Amino acid sequence: MTRPENEVILVLDFGGQYNQLIARRVRENHVYCEVRPHTFSLDRIREMQPKGIILTGGPNSVYTDDAVLAPKEIFSLGIPVLGICYGSQLMAHQLGGRVERADTSEYGKTDVTLTAEGKKSELFTEVQEESICWMSHTDLIAETPAGFRITATTPVCPVAAMEDVSRNLYATQFHPEVMHTKYGRQMLKNFIYNVCKCSGDWQMDSFVEKSIRELRAKIGDGKVLCALSGGVDSAVAAVLLSKAVGRQLTCVFVDHGLLRRHEGDEVEAVFGSKSKYELNFIRVNAKQRFYERLAGITDPEQKRKIIGEEFIRVFEEESKKIGKVDFLVQGTIYPDVIESGLGNSAVIKSHHNVGGLPDYVDFKEIIEPLRLLFKDEVRSAGRELGLPENIVNRQPFPGPGLGIRIIGEVTEEKVQILKEADFIYRDELKKAGLAKDLGQYFAALTNMRSVGVMGDGRTYDYAIALRAVKTNDFMTAESAQLPWEILQKVTSRIVNEVKGVNRVLYDCTGKPPATIEFE
Ligand code: XMP
Numbered sequence: 001m002t003r004p005e006n007e008v009i010l011v012l013d014f015g016g017q018y019n020q021l022i023a024r025r026v027r028e029n030h031v032y033c034e035v036r037p038h039t040f041s042l043d044r045i046r047e048m049q050p051k052g053i054i055l056t057g058g059p060n061s062v063y064t065d066d067a068v069l070a071p072k073e074i075f076s077l078g079i080p081v082l083g084i085c086y087g088s089q090l091m092a093h094q095l096g097g098r099v100e101r102a103d104t105s106e107y108g109k110t111d112v113t114l115t116a117e118g119k120k121s122e123l124f125t126e127v128q129e130e131s132i133c134w135m136s137h138t139d140l141i142a143e144t145p146a147g148f149r150i151t152a153t154t155p156v157c158p159v160a161a162m163e164d165v166s167r168n169l170y171a172t173q174f175h176p177e178v179m180h181t182k183y184g185r186q187m188l189k190n191f192i193y194n195v196c197k198c199s200g201d202w203q204m205d206s207f208v209e210k211s212i213r214e215l216r217a218k219i220g221d222g223k224v225l226c227a228l229s230g231g232v233d234s235a236v237a238a239v240l241l242s243k244a245v246g247r248q249l250t251c252v253f254v255d256h257g258l259l260r261r262h263e264g265d266e267v268e269a270v271f272g273s274k275s276k277y278e279l280n281f282i283r284v285n286a287k288q289r290f291y292e293r294l295a296g297i298t299d300p301e302q303k304r305k306i307i308g309e310e311f312i313r314v315f316e317e318e319s320k321k322i323g324k325v326d327f328l329v330q331g332t333i334y335p336d337v338i339e340s341g342l343g344n345s346a347v348i349k350s351h352h353n354v355g356g357l358p359d360y361v362d363f364k365e366i367i368e369p370l371r372l373l374f375k376d377e378v379r380s381a382g383r384e385l386g387l388p389e390n391i392v393n394r395q396p397f398p399g400p401g402l403g404i405r406i407i408g409e410v411t412e413e414k415v416q417i418l419k420e421a422d423f424i425y426r427d428e429l430k431k432a433g434l435a436k437d438l439g440q441y442f443a444a445l446t447n448m449r450s451v452g453v454m455g456d457g458r459t460y461d462y463a464i465a466l467r468a469v470k471t472n473d474f475m476t477a478e479s480a481q482l483p484w485e486i487l488q489k490v491t492s493r494i495v496n497e498v499k500g501v502n503r504v505l506y507d508c509t510g511k512p513p514a515t516i517e518f519e
Contacts, residue, residue: 016057052196055087088171095145118151133174215244222326233331257287258401300519408447439471452502
């Protein structure tokens, strides 16, 4: 993967759970940052010439036989190093200090105090003497290596932070990247600017401009094909390509009839014949094909498979019509690259890419114009490119769409019910200003019918389930506590406005044990 010519901070990953967060925090400070596995060689580090290196947390103990260590020379390259949690213990251990198991583990919010030396530290500029940090450790630094001074302590940790200014080495036992560390952002900013002397040259406008130039050079007069899903990643990728090569780009948008209300038209409004972007846009209204293939199918995995396969088939038919293409665009983003490439973190679920790679299309090369960006950066690139907010701010939506939010068999009637109910729910949450704090929120159609009473009559209708979760990474999530008045309002609107529904339930389950989607 080639990197931009910007200044870079290198994050060496030792398998901790907040590693992506560190990179995001650095980038929020307008400095480009890459996450690499701890096995990244010294030669490659020298070649990369990072302005600073951050060693992450990790599950190991530095003193065991199977501990993963850093090459010791990393501490004498003359590049500033910040060790976080396991990274701090690694620095202590490898430079001659002592790490041992703590009598008491520290987890969660912890009081932290700067020492007299700490109050003078470049790392702690504008940080209060007494504050709160986020801890998650069972080992601690019992003795600092020669040349280091202790800059912070906690009730359990004699060395909550240490530094050797002459060698530009800094370490915190706590996690500055986690928002619960009150001055964590400030500390990372201090490291980046005070210690590493970065200038902050990672800006979305220059990324966009540069990508367009590079795409132009690479593609020449080649033909490019892009599958638009309606989601933010493929939309931003498409606009970037359109700015680069205009009508050499064809976007195929397969409407499988399982999108949310108005979604297909919204995509067409942006990319269709009245588009302000130059490109060829093909919308395929394929819903009947999908409903036919889904008839009688109740198993979730089978539904996923059918939707994925049919999607590929439709896409294939359309791409054959446009003839040979040179490049195929994929909306891969940086978390996908990290998760699939580093080997330390969990692998992305395969079902999260609709149908996988279309290997039947005859193309020379895959282009992934967003593979260096985090989701929030993709959104700002989208804004930079003039995409409307309703697309830029779209919450993640699974490839199989409403198909996996309808429990049991999918029918056109059920899709219609769910679309209406889901629209009301999302509309009310947006109006109440709650949407922006939620990772995902949607309605699902349960396969349950129950007795109700409306007017003087008995009903026997479906129950709608409402879901809203807070999550950082979609691997774990907690059910959001929505205000009761809002839930009541949504309930009342759904049962009154959506024919076929007489009951509304709220899902209070977290992930685990449930998943975010219902199937
Ligand atoms: P779960 O339900 O596994 O979802 O907790 C985690 C995240 O993944 C999305 N998801 C999918 N995305 N195809 C996709 O493209 C799928 O089959 C699929 N299943 C779940 C889900 O929306 C959430 O963001």
